[in-house]
Amino acid sequence: MKLVLFGPQGAGKGTQSARISEKYDIPSIATGDMFRWAIAHDTEVGHSAQQYVERGQFIPDDVTIEIVRARLEAEDPSKGFLLEGFPRNLVQADALDQYLREKGLKLDAAVVMEVPEEVSLHRLLGRRVCSNCGRNYHVDSPPSHNWTCDRCGGRVEKRFDDGADETIRERLRLYHEQTEPLKAYYESRSMLCTIDGAGSQDEVFDRIVAAL
Numbered sequence: 001m002k003l004v005l006f007g008p009q010g011a012g013k014g015t016q017s018a019r020i021s022e023k024y025d026i027p028s029i030a031t032g033d034m035f036r037w038a039i040a041h042d043t044e045v046g047h048s049a050q051q052y053v054e055r056g057q058f059i060p061d062d063v064t065i066e067i068v069r070a071r072l073e074a075e076d077p078s079k080g081f082l083l084e085g086f087p088r089n090l091v092q093a094d095a096l097d098q099y100l101r102e103k104g105l106k107l108d109a110a111v112v113m114e115v116p117e118e119v120s121l122h123r124l125l126g127r128r129v130c131s132n133c134g135r136n137y138h139v140d141s142p143p144s145h146n147w148t149c150d151r152c153g154g155r156v157e158k159r160f161d162d163g164a165d166e167t168i169r170e171r172l173r174l175y176h177e178q179t180e181p182l183k184a185y186y187e188s189r190s191m192l193c194t195i196d197g198a199g200s201q202d203e204v205f206d207r208i209v210a211a212l
Helices: 013-024 031-040 044-054 061-072 090-102 117-126 165-179 182-187 201-211
Strands: 002-006 028-030 081-084 109-114 127-130 136-138 192-196
Touching: 002 013, 013 028, 013 081, 013 201, 028 031, 028 061, 031 044, 031 061, 031 081, 044 061, 061 090, 090 182, 109 182, 109 201, 117 127, 117 165, 182 192, 192 201
Parallel strands: 002 081, 002 109, 028 081, 109 192
Antiparallel strands: 127 136
C-alpha cells in the first residue's frame, strides 16, 4: 500500500502514521523527522533548514523533494510506504506523481486528517516529546514519572519547532494557504480519504482503517 497522510499541525498525524505503518507493514516516512535529525546533527541541510523552522516556515521545495526521492530509493519502501508531511503543496504533489510515474507506481490513497484550529493550538502548545525515542506526550497526559519517557526513560521536553503561539499560528496559516489545496488535487483523482481527527487515538485510527 502506498499512501500519503496530511493535515494541519496538531491533527495527530505522527501518532496515526505509526499505527498505520504497523498495521499495513509499511515504513512511515516523515519529512519532519528527517529534518529534525539533520538539524540535531548539524548537517549542511539541517543548518539550512533550521532558519525556516525557527520562523515557522516550510522548508524549500527543492530540498524537501531531493530528500524524499532519496529516501524512496531505499529498500524498505519497495513494497509500500506512508508519506507523512509530504507533499505539503501542489509543486511537491506534482514531483511525487512524476517520481511514481518514473517507477511505474501510483498512490493508493491520500488521507487528510481534519481538526478545528483551536484543537490544533491546544495540542501543539501542550505537546511534549521524548528526546530519545520520539514518543509523543501532552501536558494533559504526561509520562508517569518526572517527565521521563515511559517507553525508554529518555527526557521528555517541548519539541523545538513547536515554538510559541505566534509561530504555531503562522504554521497553521501556511497550511491553509499551501497544503489545503491538496484536498481538491487528490479528490479529483478519486483517492482522497477525509478523516475527522477529533476523539481518542483509537477512534481516529478506526476511521482511517475503515476509509482505507
